[in-house]
Amino acid sequence: MTILDGKKISNDIKNEIAAEVQKIKDKGEKVPHLAAIIVGNDGASLTYVGSKVKACERVGFESTLVQMSNTTSEVELLEKIKELNENPEIDGFIVQLPLPPQINEQQVLLAVNPDKDVDGFHPTNFGKMALDMSTFIPATPFGILELLDRYGVETKGKHTVVIGRSHIVGRPMSILMGRKGFPGNSTVTLTHSHTKNITQITSQADIIISALGVPNFLKAEMVKDDVVIIDVGITRVTDETKPRGYRIVGDVDFANVSQKASYITPVPGGVGPMTIAMLLKNTLLARERHNI
Numbered sequence: 001m002t003i004l005d006g007k008k009i010s011n012d013i014k015n016e017i018a019a020e021v022q023k024i025k026d027k028g029e030k031v032p033h034l035a036a037i038i039v040g041n042d043g044a045s046l047t048y049v050g051s052k053v054k055a056c057e058r059v060g061f062e063s064t065l066v067q068m069s070n071t072t073s074e075v076e077l078l079e080k081i082k083e084l085n086e087n088p089e090i091d092g093f094i095v096q097l098p099l100p101p102q103i104n105e106q107q108v109l110l111a112v113n114p115d116k117d118v119d120g121f122h123p124t125n126f127g128k129m130a131l132d133m134s135t136f137i138p139a140t141p142f143g144i145l146e147l148l149d150r151y152g153v154e155t156k157g158k159h160t161v162v163i164g165r166s167h168i169v170g171r172p173m174s175i176l177m178g179r180k181g182f183p184g185n186s187t188v189t190l191t192h193s194h195t196k197n198i199t200q201i202t203s204q205a206d207i208i209i210s211a212l213g214v215p216n217f218l219k220a221e222m223v224k225d226d227v228v229i230i231d232v233g234i235t236r237v238t239d240e241t242k243p244r245g246y247r248i249v250g251d252v253d254f255a256n257v258s259q260k261a262s263y264i265t266p267v268p269g270g271v272g273p274m275t276i277a278m279l280l281k282n283t284l285l286a287r288e289r290h291n292i
């Protein structure tokens, strides 16, 4: 069994990006600049956005964090998005999800200039992805492809089962794994809350990508020998023995499933760090596209 070490690979990618930034600096050009908007004070979201900003510093990017209160109106948020769309200093930006209930997420995603949409959530970019056109691939799915690629995990002709159909992970992953090319060329089954007898499906899977958010959902009895496991779950579970009072738990019963798996991502240290590295990669791409 091989651990798909997202911590190590994401570090490699950050080093590669830092080297690119150095080349940009050596030429006397402007370094990439990522901005993030966060609305409200959800603990997990603040942590994720904080990690994104820290990662920018680590590779030599400029970063801007825009914090808006929980009572921000949709109009105020759309105004801020317009500002970032029009600011030539900003190469790319993200609006951290989820948003408070008074804000319509679809309106927000539509307002982001697709050329600065480094999350790849705008329908233009999502459509391009589905049509195999060059675009920003959402960071978490992009990170999973990169892990499969760097470890040389075969996907061609394999049966990939995706658990969860979220717009951020499950849905794009189901499209990407079925695309022509590598990683891709899989036969994909997308499962969700209305799927009947999921064990019958997971037990036939060569590759399982779980993005459900239910701790320890996937058990050893549900998978076959030599399965490849990608665990995208990151649920906070109360744990008073930890300094923060919680620990992060994945969708997969790692202790038992890892005994049967050929490759498996740990939680933490698997997909999570890859997401941030790929957001940086998309920002570097955004800068290149603006400079063409």
Ligand code: GUN
Pocket (backbone or CB within 6 Å): 094, 095, 096, 097, 098, 119, 139, 140, 168, 275
């Ligand atoms: N919330 C959870 N994951 C993500 C992500 O990749 N991007 C944004 N903007 N919000 C998220």
